[in-house]
Amino acid sequence: MRLSLIIPARNEAKSLADLLPRIFALNLADEVLVVNDGSSDDTAQVAKAAGARVIHNPYRMGNGAAIKNGARHAQGDILLFMDADGQHDPADIPRLLARLDEGFEMVIGARSFASQASLGRGLANGIYNGLASYMTGQRVEDLTSGFRVVRAEKFRQFLYLLPNGFSYPTTITMAFFRAGYALSYLPIVAGKREGKSHIQPLKDGVRFLLIIFRVGTLYSPLKLFAPVSLGFFLLALGYFLATWRFTNMSALLFTTSMLVFLIGLVSEQITALMYKDD
Numbered sequence: 001m002r003l004s005l006i007i008p009a010r011n012e013a014k015s016l017a018d019l020l021p022r023i024f025a026l027n028l029a030d031e032v033l034v035v036n037d038g039s040s041d042d043t044a045q046v047a048k049a050a051g052a053r054v055i056h057n058p059y060r061m062g063n064g065a066a067i068k069n070g071a072r073h074a075q076g077d078i079l080l081f082m083d084a085d086g087q088h089d090p091a092d093i094p095r096l097l098a099r100l101d102e103g104f105e106m107v108i109g110a111r112s113f114a115s116q117a118s119l120g121r122g123l124a125n126g127i128y129n130g131l132a133s134y135m136t137g138q139r140v141e142d143l144t145s146g147f148r149v150v151r152a153e154k155f156r157q158f159l160y161l162l163p164n165g166f167s168y169p170t171t172i173t174m175a176f177f178r179a180g181y182a183l184s185y186l187p188i189v190a191g192k193r194e195g196k197s198h199i200q201p202l203k204d205g206v207r208f209l210l211i212i213f214r215v216g217t218l219y220s221p222l223k224l225f226a227p228v229s230l231g232f233f234l235l236a237l238g239y240f241l242a243t244w245r246f247t248n249m250s251a252l253l254f255t256t257s258m259l260v261f262l263i264g265l266v267s268e269q270i271t272a273l274m275y276k277d278d
Helices: 013-026 043-050 063-073 090-100 119-136 152-156 168-179 201-219 222-243 248-274
Strands: 003-009 031-037 053-057 078-081 106-111 148-151 183-188
Touching: 003 013, 003 043, 003 063, 013 031, 013 043, 013 090, 031 043, 031 063, 043 053, 053 063, 063 078, 063 152, 063 168, 078 090, 078 152, 090 106, 090 148, 090 183, 106 168, 119 168, 119 201, 119 222, 148 152, 152 168, 168 183, 168 201, 201 222, 201 248, 222 248
Parallel strands: 003 031, 003 078, 031 053, 106 183
Antiparallel strands: 078 148, 106 148
16 A cells, blocks of 8 residues: 655754655655645755655645645555654654554554643643543543554545644544544654744644534534533522522523533534534
8 A cells, every 4th residue: 555644844944854864764655745834944945855745835824734735635545644843753654554554544643741842732732632532432642643644535534624723633533533433542752843833832722722622512512512511500400409499590590501402412413414424
């Protein structure tokens, strides 16, 4: 089976100059695609000189958009994604491919807590992983890792769901769980990135959290709506028992509880329709 290695890159000329020769030295990929996401440095020239096939986004469209563009142009049956900033070690690629051959549809390189870029990022990713584990009923070891190998046919089924920003790993992981595809995690050690990160902690942190809830509603809406509904119900019941009167506030809280639960039921049916062909 043909392997396409896809690297989204924005202003990563320095790290690519070191990364690409190490990738080609492995002689595993049938093609290496670097998606140049509107870089203002020599990213495209460095990638082309190293032997990679360069795909150009005319302006900065986002990491997720670069991933989708690369997936559309890739010719391989297997897609391998890795970051251009030097954090991912090409020596781990054979291990990912070997795990995929064990019968999985996607294998994700899972970073340890020590490999996180900062303490804050590590704690945030821990929260994301915990919430995703609750939603899926499966242990999610690294929800945001960009180092993964996946079968192209399965990946392209969910291109329409993927956002254009930095959270494509979150969405594709949850979508694979929802579709019932087999996933596996492989422990990796991520190095220190070259250059400056494009992620803005506060802005992108809030965005990641919103995306997790958005993806949660796509995966299993009742797991989000039911606890909220129960919370309103218990609040209404507590208010009634405390006052021993059925007031307008009691009615409002009970009605809100019922409406939230019904919205969850409707969302659950809509979600089932989205995955009817999987």
